[in-house]
Amino acid sequence: MAITAAYLHIPFCEQICHYCDFNKVFLDRQPVEEYLRAMEREMAHTTSRFSDRKMKTIFVGGGTPTALNVEQLELFLNSIHRHFKLADNYEFTFEANPGNIGKDKLKLLKEAGVNRLSIGVQAFQDELLKGIGRTHRYEDIFEIVSLAYEIGIHNLSIDLMFGLPHQTVQMFQESLQKAFLLDITHVSAYSLQIEPKTLFYNLMNKGKLKVPSEENEYKMYELLMNEMERNGFAQYEISNFAKPGFESRHNLTYWRNEHYYGIGAGAHSYINGVRRVNAGPLKQYINSITETGFPYREENVLTENEKMEEEMFMGLRKIKGVSKNEFKKKYNKSIYDVFGEQVTSLAKKGLLIDNEERLTLSKQGIFLGNEVFQQFLNV
Structure with a gap:
C-alpha cells in the first residue's frame, strides 16, 4: 500500500497541561537542536528504507510544535522538505497554541507550505484554561485566528474539551457560541479522559478532582452535536466536525486504516502491515537513531484478524461507518x-x-x- 501520510512529533512544552498523557517534556534546557537533527536522520533512513512517495498529508503535533523558536522552526521545516515531497493538493497541518506564536512564526510556516493550523483552544473561559494548565487566555484565541488570516492560512481547526473540572453545561455552550464567532473550518471536541501519569490522575486518586456528572457530560456532547449541525459543521467522526470539504484528511488516514509514517520520539507508524512505536525518552530516541538509524521500541506485525478488527473499530468512528x-x-x-x-x-x-x-x-x-x-x- 502506498504511504502518502506522515506524522512528525515535537515533544517540547513550555507548560505541561494537567490532563496530557502524550509524550512530552519541559522545553527548558532540553537538547532541542540535537533532537531535530535526530528527527532528520530518521526521516532520511525511513524514506530510504520504505518509500519516497509524495505526501498527500503531513501533520506536525506534540507537545507544542510552536514552542520552537524561529531558528529551530526553520531548521525543522527545512529538514521536512529535504526528505518529504508534497503531492498536488496536499494538506500540511501544524499544531499551534494561542499565546506562543506570533506573526514571525506564522509567516515561516506559511512560506514552508503549511496550509492548515490545528489550534489548541480547549475552552473560552480564563478560569477553566488556568485550571487545566493552559498558558493562553481568551483574547489570545482571537488573535491567533486573526494573524493566521493576515498571513494567508485560512484552513483553521480548533480543539475543544468538555467534561472539564468545574465546567458547566452553560459554560460549554458559551464556548461553542464563541467558537462560531471565529472564521474556522473545523472543530475537534473531546471529553476529558483521566489518564495515568497526569496531574489530574493524581488529584482524582486523592479525591480532589471535581468533574461534571456523567449526565452533564452527556448533555454537553448532545449540545455539541446539535450546535455544530445548526452552524454548518457536519459531524464526520465521533469527535470531529467540519465545514463541507474541510475534513481532516490526515486523520481520515487513521480512521480508514491506511498506512502512514511516524517520525519523532514516541511517534507511532503503520507501514506495510507493521505497527511500530518509537522510543519515547529523548536521550533514548537520539541514541537509537545514532546507533541504528531507527528508533523503534516495538514492532508488531499484524495478523489478518487484527487488521480486520482495526478496520471495524477505526472505521466505525466515522459517521459514514464501514463499507x-x-x-x-x-x-x-x-x-x-x-x-x-x-x-x-x-x-x-x-x-x-x-x-x-x-x-x-x-x-x-x-x-x-x-x-x-x-x-x-x-x-
Whole structure:
C-alpha cells in the first residue's frame, strides 16, 4: 500500500497541561537542536528504507510544535522538505497554541507550505484554561485566528474539551457560541479522559478532582452535536466536525486504516502491515537513531484478524461507518463471515445500523462508542 501520510512529533512544552498523557517534556534546557537533527536522520533512513512517495498529508503535533523558536522552526521545516515531497493538493497541518506564536512564526510556516493550523483552544473561559494548565487566555484565541488570516492560512481547526473540572453545561455552550464567532473550518471536541501519569490522575486518586456528572457530560456532547449541525459543521467522526470539504484528511488516514509514517520520539507508524512505536525518552530516541538509524521500541506485525478488527473499530468512528464492499475487497471475506455475531447483537441493542451498503453507529451507538468497539476486539 502506498504511504502518502506522515506524522512528525515535537515533544517540547513550555507548560505541561494537567490532563496530557502524550509524550512530552519541559522545553527548558532540553537538547532541542540535537533532537531535530535526530528527527532528520530518521526521516532520511525511513524514506530510504520504505518509500519516497509524495505526501498527500503531513501533520506536525506534540507537545507544542510552536514552542520552537524561529531558528529551530526553520531548521525543522527545512529538514521536512529535504526528505518529504508534497503531492498536488496536499494538506500540511501544524499544531499551534494561542499565546506562543506570533506573526514571525506564522509567516515561516506559511512560506514552508503549511496550509492548515490545528489550534489548541480547549475552552473560552480564563478560569477553566488556568485550571487545566493552559498558558493562553481568551483574547489570545482571537488573535491567533486573526494573524493566521493576515498571513494567508485560512484552513483553521480548533480543539475543544468538555467534561472539564468545574465546567458547566452553560459554560460549554458559551464556548461553542464563541467558537462560531471565529472564521474556522473545523472543530475537534473531546471529553476529558483521566489518564495515568497526569496531574489530574493524581488529584482524582486523592479525591480532589471535581468533574461534571456523567449526565452533564452527556448533555454537553448532545449540545455539541446539535450546535455544530445548526452552524454548518457536519459531524464526520465521533469527535470531529467540519465545514463541507474541510475534513481532516490526515486523520481520515487513521480512521480508514491506511498506512502512514511516524517520525519523532514516541511517534507511532503503520507501514506495510507493521505497527511500530518509537522510543519515547529523548536521550533514548537520539541514541537509537545514532546507533541504528531507527528508533523503534516495538514492532508488531499484524495478523489478518487484527487488521480486520482495526478496520471495524477505526472505521466505525466515522459517521459514514464501514463499507461492506470495501471490506470484502480488502480482506476477501464478508463482514458477516468474521463479525456476524457482533453485528447482529449490536444491531438488536440499537447501537449499530446495518443497511444494504454500510454499517454505521446509531446515535446511541455514538454515545456508547467504546462499548461498540470493544465487541470487535480479540474475536
